[in-house]
Amino acid sequence: MKAVFKWTGLLVLGLVLGIALAVWQIRNSGLGNDVRVGPWTTGRDIGTAHADMKTRAVVALRGLLALPAQEARYFTAATDSAGAPLSGKCRYALTGGMIEARWWSVTLYDPGGWLIPNRWNRHSIGSGRIPVGRAGGWTVLIGPEEQPGLWIPTGTDGAFELTLRTYRPHGTLARDPARISLPTITRGECRP
Template identity: 35%
Template structure:
């Protein structure tokens, strides 16, 4: 498993806390990249149809941990992508992190936005006011940002897109 994750990481473009692998969804993907996509669980639509970003660290380059609380802030406009989502996964199992609320992601339709269309949400094992993604206290986790039907500009400027910021709020 670590070899497959390393393949994705080693062939990725970084943008803040987020990584993007240009080979996911490409007919030019190596056998190892295709295996990683199959194991990690991406559907892997064609590059023209979607862009997948993964974050396993915050903006300070610290691993994302269920023991900590985080704030994710940003704005993804319809000009950037027709639809987007950010989902939380257990790093070790690549599965959704079970929680009593059965709430695993935010997207452009279900997140409460501010007047300027930006958003803020919290990731924490402890309940937070407003937009909150519940997690368990022990696992490390990853975030996956999916942008469907991205604009040509978004697709061509991966390294400079203004992606959501991931900041640690508290940690024991």
């Protein structure tokens, strides 16, 4: 009888450890870690039957209903270009150029992937908002206080993430996303 309890206990311990590790990995993995471009990461097999188990589970939790790469590539950044975690207390300049896609947008989320309420009801900037003639060199400001021009409020003092959606990617973005240039994220002043 004692032996039965012992083996049952070991079995339960193993099951709990395995589940805990899987849940921790799903909750703490980026939305696709196959390709890294500066602070941005993406996955090659998001939304497809070729995705491995971990990718599929992470996408289900953090980006359910994501499209496959030929339709849309999703890049996520949780740090600035210097590697520091994005903080809602800080100002950032997101500076980029031409992106090989039919349209793109940058959206700010909390680390769980949810929009953060703010009094401006503003959460993203799309390529349609970039002034004519500036597509090759643009800057979007991100920060807790209202700023002139293209601006996204952080809406929080805590951590946040940025998702860059590129719909109908073409050229190098479609063929080999590891070789493209993506917007840089430069931190400015932070409030205490």
